[in-house]
Amino acid sequence: MRKVMPVLLGALCLLAGPARADVVEASSTTMLLAGQQTRGGAPGQTPSLATVVPAYEILTLSARDIGNPVADHLEVVLSTWGSYDFSDLRWDNGTGSKLTGDVTTGYVKGELFKRHLVLQVGREYVALGSARMVQIDGGSAVLVLPYGFAVSGYAGSPVSQRFQSRGATVSWNPEGGDLAYGGRVSWTLPISGGPGRGLELGASTAVVKDGKDFAREDVGVDLRLQPVAQVVLTGFGVWSLAEKNRLAEATVLVTWTPQRKLHLTADFQQVAPDLFLPRTSILSVFSDTERTAIGGGVSYDVNRALTLVLDGHVDLQPTSKDLSGTYTGYDLTARAAWHARGSSAGAEVGLLDASENGYFSARLYGRRDFGPAFLAADVLAHFFRESINAEKQAFTGVLTGGYELGGGWAAVLAGRAGVTVFMERQYELLAKLVYNQTYSVREVR
Amino acid sequence: MNRLPLLAVAALAGCSARIAPKAAPEQVAHVFPHQPHLENDVACSNCHASIEQATRLDAAERHVALPAKSDKCGDCHETMPTLAIPARTSPFELSFDHAAHLPRVNGDCKVCHLELPEKDQLHTPVPPMSVCTACHVHQQEFAEARCTPCHVDLRSHGPKPLSTFAHREDWLRTHGELARASAQSCAACHDQTYCANCHSAATVAARPSVRWPEQVTADLIHRGDYVSRHMVDVQADPASCRRCHGSPFCQSCHELQNVAPTGSLSDRDPHPTSGWATPSGGEHAAAARANIVACAGCHDQGAAATCVTCHRSGGANPHPPGFASRHSASEQHSKKVCIVCHGP
Numbered sequence: 120m121r122k123v124m125p126v127l128l129g130a131l132c133l134l135a136g137p138a139r140a141d142v143v144e145a146s147s148t149t150m151l152l153a154g155q156q157t158r159g160g161a162p163g164q165t166p167s168l169a170t171v172v173p174a175y176e177i178l179t180l181s182a183r184d185i186g187n188p189v190a191d192h193l194e195v196v197l198s199t200w201g202s203y204d205f206s207d208l209r210w211d212n213g214t215g216s217k218l219t220g221d222v223t224t225g226y227v228k229g230e231l232f233k234r235h236l237v238l239q240v241g242r243e244y245v246a247l248g249s250a251r252m253v254q255i256d257g258g259s260a261v262l263v264l265p266y267g268f269a270v271s272g273y274a275g276s277p278v279s280q281r282f283q284s285r286g287a288t289v290s291w292n293p294e295g296g297d298l299a300y301g302g303r304v305s306w307t308l309p310i311s312g313g314p315g316r317g318l319e320l321g322a323s324t325a326v327v328k329d330g331k332d333f334a335r336e337d338v339g340v341d342l343r344l345q346p347v348a349q350v351v352l353t354g355f356g357v358w359s360l361a362e363k364n365r366l367a368e369a370t371v372l373v374t375w376t377p378q379r380k381l382h383l384t385a386d387f388q389q390v391a392p393d394l395f396l397p398r399t400s401i402l403s404v405f406s407d408t409e410r411t412a413i414g415g416g417v418s419y420d421v422n423r424a425l426t427l428v429l430d431g432h433v434d435l436q437p438t439s440k441d442l443s444g445t446y447t448g449y450d451l452t453a454r455a456a457w458h459a460r461g462s463s464a465g466a467e468v469g470l471l472d473a474s475e476n477g478y479f480s481a482r483l484y485g486r487r488d489f490g491p492a493f494l495a496a497d498v499l500a501h502f503f504r505e506s507i508n509a510e511k512q513a514f515t516g517v518l519t520g521g522y523e524l525g526g527g528w529a530a531v532l533a534g535r536a537g538v539t540v541f542m543e544r545q546y547e548l549l550a551k552l553v554y555n556q557t558y559s560v561r562e563v564r
Numbered sequence: 565m566n567r568l569p570l571l572a573v574a575a576l577a578g579c580s581a582r583i584a585p586k587a588a589p590e591q592v593a594h595v596f597p598h599q600p601h602l603e604n605d606v607a608c609s610n611c612h613a614s615i616e617q618a619t620r621l622d623a624a625e626r627h628v629a630l631p632a633k634s635d636k637c638g639d640c641h642e643t644m645p646t647l648a649i650p651a652r653t654s655p656f657e658l659s660f661d662h663a664a665h666l667p668r669v670n671g672d673c674k675v676c677h678l679e680l681p682e683k684d685q686l687h688t689p690v691p692p693m694s695v696c697t698a699c700h701v702h703q704q705e706f707a708e709a710r711c712t713p714c715h716v717d718l719r720s721h722g723p724k725p726l727s728t729f730a731h732r733e734d735w736l737r738t739h740g741e742l743a744r745a746s747a748q749s750c751a752a753c754h755d756q757t758y759c760a761n762c763h764s765a766a767t768v769a770a771r772p773s774v775r776w777p778e779q780v781t782a783d784l785i786h787r788g789d790y791v792s793r794h795m796v797d798v799q800a801d802p803a804s805c806r807r808c809h810g811s812p813f814c815q816s817c818h819e820l821q822n823v824a825p826t827g828s829l830s831d832r833d834p835h836p837t838s839g840w841a842t843p844s845g846g847e848h849a850a851a852a853r854a855n856i857v858a859c860a861g862c863h864d865q866g867a868a869a870t871c872v873t874c875h876r877s878g879g880a881n882p883h884p885p886g887f888a889s890r891h892s893a894s895e896q897h898s899k900k901v902c903i904v905c906h907g908p
Contacts, residue, residue: 142717150775159822166821175769179757184717192712198757200769210817211770221767223760234710237748244756244763246747251807252740252763261748263708280766291766293810305745309703315729317703319745332900343745353741363890368803372741374732382732392857395806399901401869406856407884410803418733428733434800437854439847448800454733456781463781473800474854478793484780497780499788503796513792519778533777540792549777557720559655 141184147554148177154535154547156210166541169207176201190229196241198223213280213291221281237261245273248303248323249339249357254278254292255299267309272302277327295397296327296334312348319343325357327397334397336360337367349376359394365407367394385415386432408437414450428454438474446474461488477504491523503540510540527556592650594688598680608673610636616671619663621656657721658690659713668699709748718753736783765808795858802857811864818862834862845880853884867904876905 153172160166177200185193201220204212212219226241240258247261250273257275264270277299279290303323310316320342327335339357346352356369372386393406414432421427431451438444454467464485471477479502486495497517505511515537523529530552537545596611609616615627628649631637637644669675676696679689696702696714705711711718724730729742729749743750750759761772762785769775773784786794798805823834835841841848852859863869875882896906 142720144719148775150770152770152774156820158820177769177775181755181757183719183755194755196755196757198760202769210820213816221769223764223767223769224755224757226756234708234712242767244759246740246743246750246759248744252759254760254764254766267704267707269708278766289812291810291813291816293765293806293808293813295810307704307707309701309707311701311703315703315706317707319707321745330900341744343742351742353745355741355744365890370741372738374738376730376732382734384734384738386737390803392802392806392855395803396811396857396860396864400811400860400864401866401871401901401904402856402860402864403901404887405859405871405882405884406853407887408853408856410801412801416734416737426733430734430737436800439851439854442850442853450800456733458781465781471796471800473796475799476796477800478796480793482787486778486780493778495778495780497777497788501793503793507792507795513789515788517777517788519780521778531778535777537789539789545789549774551775559720 143558144181145556146179148551150175150551152549157541171207171209172205173202173209190231191234192230194228197225219281235263242278247271248321248341249325249337250301253294253299267307269305274300294327294334295399296329298328301325316345316348329399332399333361334399361398365391365394367391380420382418388412411435424457424459426456436474448472448474478502493521495519507540513539527554529553592653594681594683594685595647597683599682615662616666617663619661621660623652623655657716659716709752711752763808798858799855802855806857811860814861872904
């Protein structure tokens with residue numbers, strides 16, 4: 120981090136002088152929340168309540184198509200925020216201080232050699248291959264080679280909250296290490312007949328090290344096949360080298376859009392949750408169970424306004440009752456969504472059945488625009504199969520109103536009330552002032 | 565390090581100081597009835613002659629010059645209507661060379677312009693991408709996510725994604741599968757701040773459903789009172805939680821709620837009061853095998869973990885069957901995690 124950030128800063132300062140960005144997007148959100156959170160408590164006693172009133176300033180800047188003598192396309196992105204807790208510390212403050220903040224993303228990205236080389240430096244995500252969306256302070260590169268080949272690589276330090284230590288036990292980062300690196304090679308075979316048709320094969324590796332020990336040491340393969348425009352098949356598998364090639368994750372997903380209104384999916388997933396723990400965790404030596412989910416979904420546009428969605432899976436999971444048993448659970452979601460000019464509404468029900476508990480959920484929502492103003496409502500209910508904290512139901516409702524002030528400014532006021540398994544009555548208020556604006560320099564091509 | 569955001573903003577201010585906000589495109593009605601002229605085989609070049617030399621799309625140039633009545637309109641028009649051609653108010657979203665393309669379609673504009681604007685119409689129909697791909701086989705560019713230079717700025721203009729990346733109702737579940745192979749394609753329209761809104765559990769200011777309560781139609785994760793149901797979700801799909809959240813994230817809240825093990829007997833105990841951990845094992849063994857991720861929410865403190873107390877070498881063997889075959893004996897005394905119980 121200490122090495123990467125000066126590079127990022129230097130690049131930003133250099134760009135501020137001679138560079139000219141075609142498009143600059145600026146977003147500012149000033150937000151004040153007020154609510155109560157439970158604290159502490161012992162069996163049979165009522166937990167105490169903490170009043171939390173955090174104020175946030177969230178700033179996002181994106182400058183792209185920056186004129187420069189080197190890269191075909193140069194982009195700078197920064198998203199950062201600061202907050203102050205006016206009352207008690209909120210639980211996800213992440214530090215012991217009332218004043219805190221973080222950098223969510225911050226990177227410089229350049230495309231060179233007619234966009235055959237993409238370089239990115241800063242606080243970024245790596246999504247390709249088996250990287251598992253690792254967030255790093257570091258750099259990445261994608262090199263597009265002839266004959267459909269491409270090579271990508273990344274290296275950096277996994278990000279932790281508020282710049283606290285990386286691999287230590289205080290880090291919120293799931294990686295559990297202080298150095299991450301990896302890469303992917305791929306080959307694409309385009310098929311004529313329309314954009315997207317073709318085959319793509321990839322092989323990747325992802326490594327996370329905590330000192331000298333491997334927190335993660337994975338290899339993966341991925342596949343995308345689109346034989347015809349309407350059908351896409353994706354497959355992915357990742358194995359842990361640290362565990363003698365145990366399969367950590369495998370997915371197969373097929374989507375089929377036989378007609379514009381109808382979309383079908385079928386998917387299979389197998390995961391070993393223990394392999395999502397760092398190999399440096401003491402808990403990584405206790406379990407090697409697997410979970411399998413198989414199912415699919417369908418969505419149908421009844422007309423231009425109404426869409427119906429059904430999605431379900433059978434989940435095979437180990438039971439917590441004995442060491443060798445399997446529990447057959449399921450998840451099911453059905454939704455109706457309606458959109459018309461200036462109005463949206465929807466209803467959603469869901470069922471989740473897991474070995475120790477499950478729930479039925481229902482949700483109603485709607486939004487109506489009144490010129491520059493809008494009103495939105497969202498009601499969510501959960502009915503649990505087994506009691507949680509001696510309660511079996513939770514209800515939450517959110518009412519939101521907003522007004523477009525003009526010039527990219529908008530004001531939003533929201534109130535949330537709930538009866539939950541941990542709070543007999545819960546109220547929260549949110550007020551925010553938002554500024555979103557896009558600035559353009561060159562509009563003529 | 566804490567000065568980084570301020571310095572970065574100051575640096576970017578150098579870019580923004582010379583520019584002005586982009587005006588929202590005005591909805592200006594079209595003034596010319598194209599359809600009757602097409603039906604009467606009036607050549608497009610009668611009015612749009614200069615387009616044949618246009619090598620780029622230029623918002624400042626309309627390429628319209630109405631001919632004199634006696635020239636080409638007199639066969640139908642006794643009196644020439646007065647037309648004021650409105651200026652274009654928005655930039656083009658594509659780069660295109662009409663001069664190069666018109667000869668290839670023998671000057672027939674209708675090959676690409678399948679629909680033309682009519683009088684009083686606000687919307688300007690543009691040729692669909694399918695007319696481009698009818699001649700240009702863009703599979704390689706598509707695979708390599710090289711949308712430019714044809715598309716000027718996908719992030720600003722946001723065209724409807726094509727079939728592979730069409731954001732259908734199951735997008736929340738399926739987008740990850742596509743991103744593993746095609747993250748560069750995602751980047752054509754989205755910068756990583758967009759991804760971070762959901763994926764940056766460690767560094768984001770607040771989860772998306774808190775930040776955007778007005779977005780009731782969006783598939784925002786952890787909507788509503790997620791605290792009430794998170795323990796059910798972690799039973800159903802523990803790996804999903806671990807993609808974004810590390811153990812200390814869970815522990816930081818569990819400690820505040822007295823759920824985490826701090827060694828005090830007055831702590832709120834999430835486990836059954838009897839039979840959970842017994843000298844012969846008890847219920848915790850099967851529970852840990854079934855969902856070790858749930859255990860990690862409170863017990864992932866390395867050598868200080870409560871598990872070590874009983875399972876230290878010489879105590880009950882905690883490893884699953886087959887564990888020894890996957891690890892060499894030398895690891896016992898070389899890997900830090902093994903040394904915790906087996907010693908150096």
